[in-house]
Amino acid sequence: MASVTLADVQFIERGPALVARLTGEIDLSNSEALGTAITETTPKHMEAVILDLGGVDYLDSAGIRLIYRLREQLRGRGQILSLVIPADSPAYDALRFAGVDRHIDMAETTEQALSELDRTSAFGALDPGEGQL
Amino acid sequence: MLDDASANRRQVEPRVGQVILTLTTTDLEPSVQVRSLHRLSDPALSELGLDEFLDELLVRVHDALAVDTVAILLLDRESQELVARAAKGIEEEVERGVRIPIGKGFAGRIASEREAIFIADVDHADILNPILREKGISSLLGVPLIVEGDLIGVLHVGSLTPRAFGERDLAVLQVAAARAAPGIERARLFSAHEHEHDIAIALQRSLLPKGLTSVAGVTAAARYLPASDEVGGDWYDIFALERGRVGVAIGDVVGHGVGAAALMGQLRTALHAYALEGHGPGRTLELVDRFVQALPGFAMATAAYAVIDPGSRVFRVASAGHLPPLLFGGELDRIVEFPSSAPLGAFPYGSCPEHELILATGETVVLYTDGLVERPRTPLMTSIAQLLEDIRPASSPEDACQLAFERMVPLDAVRDDAAMIAIWIDEVPSELSMRLPAEPQVLAGARTAMRRWLRHHDVGDLTAADITLAVGEACTNAIEHAYSPGAAEFTLEASTDDGVVTIAVRDRGGWRAPRGLDRGRGLTIMRAVMDEVQINRNAGGTEIIMHRRWRA
Numbered sequence: 272m273a274s275v276t277l278a279d280v281q282f283i284e285r286g287p288a289l290v291a292r293l294t295g296e297i298d299l300s301n302s303e304a305l306g307t308a309i310t311e312t313t314p315k316h317m318e319a320v321i322l323d324l325g326g327v328d329y330l331d332s333a334g335i336r337l338i339y340r341l342r343e344q345l346r347g348r349g350q351i352l353s354l355v356i357p358a359d360s361p362a363y364d365a366l367r368f369a370g371v372d373r374h375i376d377m378a379e380t381t382e383q384a385l386s387e388l389d390r391t392s393a394f395g396a397l398d399p400g401e402g403q404l
Numbered sequence: 405m406l407d408d409a410s411a412n413r414r415q416v417e418p419r420v421g422q423v424i425l426t427l428t429t430t431d432l433e434p435s436v437q438v439r440s441l442h443r444l445s446d447p448a449l450s451e452l453g454l455d456e457f458l459d460e461l462l463v464r465v466h467d468a469l470a471v472d473t474v475a476i477l478l479l480d481r482e483s484q485e486l487v488a489r490a491a492k493g494i495e496e497e498v499e500r501g502v503r504i505p506i507g508k509g510f511a512g513r514i515a516s517e518r519e520a521i522f523i524a525d526v527d528h529a530d531i532l533n534p535i536l537r538e539k540g541i542s543s544l545l546g547v548p549l550i551v552e553g554d555l556i557g558v559l560h561v562g563s564l565t566p567r568a569f570g571e572r573d574l575a576v577l578q579v580a581a582a583r584a585a586p587g588i589e590r591a592r593l594f595s596a597h598e599h600e601h602d603i604a605i606a607l608q609r610s611l612l613p614k615g616l617t618s619v620a621g622v623t624a625a626a627r628y629l630p631a632s633d634e635v636g637g638d639w640y641d642i643f644a645l646e647r648g649r650v651g652v653a654i655g656d657v658v659g660h661g662v663g664a665a666a667l668m669g670q671l672r673t674a675l676h677a678y679a680l681e682g683h684g685p686g687r688t689l690e691l692v693d694r695f696v697q698a699l700p701g702f703a704m705a706t707a708a709y710a711v712i713d714p715g716s717r718v719f720r721v722a723s724a725g726h727l728p729p730l731l732f733g734g735e736l737d738r739i740v741e742f743p744s745s746a747p748l749g750a751f752p753y754g755s756c757p758e759h760e761l762i763l764a765t766g767e768t769v770v771l772y773t774d775g776l777v778e779r780p781r782t783p784l785m786t787s788i789a790q791l792l793e794d795i796r797p798a799s800s801p802e803d804a805c806q807l808a809f810e811r812m813v814p815l816d817a818v819r820d821d822a823a824m825i826a827i828w829i830d831e832v833p834s835e836l837s838m839r840l841p842a843e844p845q846v847l848a849g850a851r852t853a854m855r856r857w858l859r860h861h862d863v864g865d866l867t868a869a870d871i872t873l874a875v876g877e878a879c880t881n882a883i884e885h886a887y888s889p890g891a892a893e894f895t896l897e898a899s900t901d902d903g904v905v906t907i908a909v910r911d912r913g914g915w916r917a918p919r920g921l922d923r924g925r926g927l928t929i930m931r932a933v934m935d936e937v938q939i940n941r942n943a944g945g946t947e948i949i950m951h952r953r954w955r956a
Contacts, residue, residue, distance in 0.1 A: 276644065276680065277848050295646060296851070299880050300844035328647065329851065331876045332925040365873065368932035369925045 277301055278327070280308055287318040288353070288388060290381055296329035302337040310344050320345055321384045323355040324362035334362070335369055353384045440464045441580045453598075454591040458490035461584045465561060466492050468576050473541060473562035477504065477511050478592070479555060486511050486558055494562070496535050508532050510544060511558045518555060520547045520578070522569055536562065545569040547577050549585040556589055603662055605630050620849040621714030621856060622650050624827040625802035627809050631775065636821035637664030637705065638773045639672045643679070648715060648852035651679045652827055654726065654771040655707035658747075671696065671705055671748070685709045685722035686758040689745065693724060693756070696749035704749040708771055712763070714829045715856045719769060720760045724748045727774060727784075730792045732804075733828070734767035737796055739788055768801055768828045775822030776808060801826035832860035836898035842883045842911065850879050850896055861900050867954045870933040871905055877926040878909035878948045885913030885946060903955035907934075912945035 278295030291309050313320050322341065324330065342352040356363045356377040366372040378384035441464055462474045473493035477486035486504040488497035507516040509532025514521050523529045523544040526536060536544070539562075546560030559581050561569075609628075626640050637657025645651050653675050657664045671692060678691040688709050696703050708729065710721035721729060721740070725747035729740045742759035763769065770791075777787040794811040798804035804826040836857045840846045854875050858868040875896065882894035894911040930937045934950040941947075 276646070296848060298844065298847045298851075298876060299883060300847055329872075329876070331873055331880065332929055333880060335925055361869065364869075365929065368873070368929040370928055370932070371925070 280305055282312050285385060288321050289313050289317045290321045292323040294326040297327055297334040298331055299333040302333040306337045306341050319351040319353055319388050321353045321381060323381055325355055325357045325360055327362045330362045330365045353388055355381050355384050438468055438576060441468055441583060454595040457587055457591045462490055462492040465580050469561055469573055471561040472564045476559050478557040486515055494535060494539050502533055504532055514546045514548050514558045515555055518548045520574055540564055543567040547581045549581050551585045551589045600662055605635050620852050621648055622827055622829055623801055625805045626825040627805045628823045631821045634660040635665055636660050637668035638821045638823040639668045640823050640825040641672055641676055650712045653709045654825055655705050656773045658704040667703055685711055685720055686756040689722050689724045689756040693748045693754055697752055704747050706747045715859045717763045717829055719763045720758055722756045722758045724756060730770040732768055732796050734764035763829050765831055768804055768826050770826045772824040773822055775820035776824055801828055832857055838896045839893055842892035842894050844883055847879055851876055857898055863954045871952055874930045874933045874950055875907055877930050881926055882909050882911035885911050904951055904953045907950045910947040
């Protein structure tokens with residue numbers, strides 16, 4: 272059983288993207304369950320998932336594995352994974368120590384991730400102000 | 405002898421085959437059997453539970469009248485039905501849970517008319533209950549059971565052969581009914597009360613937390629003792645919060661019985677839920693107060709809630725009209741007095757101040773309810789001071805609970821329910837040594853212990869976070885290796901010498917070479933954050949030894 276009180280995930284639909292905001296600690300005990308929750312929750316019609324790790328206090332290689340696996344699974348469904356990882360966050364440190372920070376595109380904030388998705392626009396005009404459901 | 409012609413009729417019209425009887429003489433010769441009926445009002449019988457009492461009544465009536473069947477139906481006030489409760493010779497009545505509406509059939513008419521009814525020939529009478537015919541009962545005689553003017557049920561006897569019940573039979577049955585009815589009512593009330601008490605205790609117990617010791621970084625002990633006559637609404641709770649902190653709550657709902665126990669369950673759940681949201685003690689109690697205000701009807705409770713951070717040793721507490729915590733085992737044993745808000749549910753929009761103190765090593769905090777301290781003719785503060793005095797010699801939280809309940813509770817008559825929870829922060833050892841099952845669920849606890857240990861040794865926050873990350877990776881590695889059959893374990897050790905932290909994680913699993921990018925990342929992270937990482941593998945298992953300088 273996953274340690275459900277260790278971390279939490281909140282979902283907010285922003286237009287054609289689903290923002291998944293993680294908080295708490297991510298390790299081997301809950302990373303798989305969190306990944307499943309995110310893929311299960313993402314509707315088929317969503318073009319992207321924005322994974323916000325800014326509120327995460329602890330993340331290790333199990334969390335990095337979650338990111339890679341999630342990206343693979345979403346790609347298989349024709350969906351993009353976009354990451355929000357502020358430079359001063361524990362999640363950023365873990366990625367840096369693992370040497371994968373240069374291989375992963377990440378935004379500082381959810382708004383930045385949204386506007387970048389908009390710019391690269393596989394999904395046309397997006398109004399972040401109106402998209403919130 | 406009674407028959408249709410000689411029956412003493414009243415205005416009430418009997419149904420087909422029924423004869424309404426009124427006793428004209430009570431001239432009974434005092435046989436042994438009749439004397440046994442008189443003794444149904446014997447106080448000793450009132451000690452019996454309802455079932456035992458009814459069984460006794462059945463036997464005595466059966467013997468006194470030499471009948472084939474005896475049945476007792478009791479009134480269900482809510483549905484206004486007679487419910488078969490005890491029977492001899494027609495046990496099916498009870499087994500099938502026969503219910504007869506007032507006014508209907510034989511027993512129903514006895515109840516509505518409050519008169520005895522005789523049926524000479526069941527085959528030709530207005531009978532509702534098919535069991536009476538199935539059993540082949542030929543004649544019936546029944547009387548109402550009345551206590552202080554209230555009908556509580558019906559007692560009837562039957563004969564398998566045609567029998568004309570006479571005045572003597574009726575008189576005997578009347579005596580039995582008159583003598584037994586108050587006893588039945590008393591036993592019924594007693595049973596109902598016992599039943600409610602049992603339910604309330606079961607409810608209470610089911611709502612109290614199990615597994616107090618599972619929260620890392622602290623040791624806690626608790627007791628709950630229900631009142632001897634009526635259960636109350638005391639509760640306690642302890643739970644893990646994020647970042648290794650621990651929540652401890654205690655409360656006391658105003659009132660008694662099942663209602664109080666149920667409200668306790670609601671409040672305990674509400675408090676736990678708000679606390680998990682990350683609110684501090686003051687805000688948590690304010691939110692529970694709003695919750696109580698929103699409940700329909702009267703609801704009030706006192707409660708105290710504290711958050712303990714084993715790392716910083718900060719104890720932060722708030723109280724809504726609850727008794728002050730006790731502190732002992734440190735420099736100054738004392739009653740921790742601080743401003744409290746009004747009880748939960750007392751006034752709208754109450755605000756709840758917080759009080760903060762640092763817990764010394766070995767210092768125990770005690771939260772308790774008034775059942776533990778309230779004594780007749782003793783000022784409350786005197787009893788609280790006495791409680792503190794009584795538990796001071798305790799060597800552990802468990803010991804404190806033991807002493808408090810031994811010395812404070814007069815076991816013969818617990819007037820109010822009593823609850824207590826005692827807790828201390830576990831001492832941080834100079835060298836950390838943990839043996840853990842190789843399961844992912846232990847990782848969070850291992851990190852919490854690690855952070856506490858690092859903090860205790862004054863390792864800076866950033867360095868501590870790095871070392872904790874490396875320890876997390878090493879433990880994850882040990883857990884993923886654990887594929888040997890049986891319950892696998894691993895050990896985590898930490899020591900510091902001359903400004904260098906040394907970590908050792910050992911497992912008994914075989915080393916598996918990193919597969920793909922995924923598997924190698926943990927090792928990369930360990931090497932990035934530690935000054936030195938050694939991995940030793942052999943047939944016995946794998947050990948990871950890491951060093952990190954944290955002070956020049």
